Amino acid sequence: MDRDREKSSVQQLAKMTRAVNNESVQVIVRCRPISEKEVDADCTKVVSVYPKRGVIEVENPRAKGDNEKNKIFTYDGVYDWNSTQQSIYDETVRPLVASVLEGYNGCVFAYGQTGTGKTFTMEGEDDDDNRGVIPRAFEQIWSHINRTTGVEFLVSVRYLEIYMEEIR
Numbered sequence: 053m054d055r056d057r058e059k060s061s062v063q064q065l066a067k068m069t070r071a072v073n074n075e076s077v078q079v080i081v082r083c084r085p086i087s088e089k090e091v092d093a094d095c096t097k098v099v100s101v102y103p104k105r106g107v108i109e110v111e112n113p114r115a116k117g118d119n120e121k122n123k124i125f126t127y128d129g130v131y132d133w134n135s136t137q138q139s140i141y142d143e144t145v146r147p148l149v150a151s152v153l154e155g156y157n158g159c160v161f162a163y164g165q166t167g168t169g170k171t172f173t174m175e176g177e178d179d180d181d182n183r184g185v186i187p188r189a190f191e192q193i194w195s196h197i198n199r200t201t202g203v204e205f206l207v208s209v210r211y212l213e214i215y216m217e218e219i220r
């Protein structure tokens with residue numbers, strides 16, 4: 053892709069993010085597959101994910117009547133256990149990084165109980181398909197910088213973990 057086309061596609065992505073969603077904070081839910089350990093312990097799936105509606109339905113195991121029906125929660129986006137690292141990146145993070153490259157602030161924050169897939173989503177695995185948000189964001193940022201002339205960029209990196217209310 054030549055530089056002008058690349059620049060206009062970055063600008064388009066940044067505009068898209070602001071046009072499609074005027075909210076400054078988006079909450080996206082990703083449900084991971086049930087693990088072998090959970091299968092061995094006879095655990096079953098208790099969440100249904102409806103990506104098109106942006107809704108998840110959580111079973112109420114103690115439901116006795118209509119008043120205790122399953123709970124429905126709506127988010128800016130929901131991803132089920134078949135979702136790929138690439139679709140999550142392209143649909144939720146790439147536009148944000150494009151905005152950052154246009155001079156806006158952006159933050160991706162993974163939140164969840166232990167073992168829910170934060171590291172998998174953010175770091176991912178070594179193979180190409182399973183690379184997570186962080187290496188994909190680096191790639192997007194560096195490829196933009198490499199293609200841009202006449203602009204000086206300053207990139208700094210810090211890596212923090214909040215664990216038991218302490219920052220490490």
Ligand SMILES: Nc1ncnc2c1ncn2[C@@H]1O[C@H](COP(=O)(O)OP(=O)(O)OP(=O)(O)O)[C@@H](O)[C@H]1O
Pocket residue numbers: 083084085087133164165166167168169170171172173
């Ligand atoms: N979407 C997914 N597809 C396949 N496996 C996944 C997915 N999400 C998580 N896993 C697997 O589930 C396990 C737990 O995930 P992970 O280590 O990312 O959780 P975590 O939220 O970072 O946990 P902790 O808070 O304890 O560090 C890992 O073995 C990971 O590979």
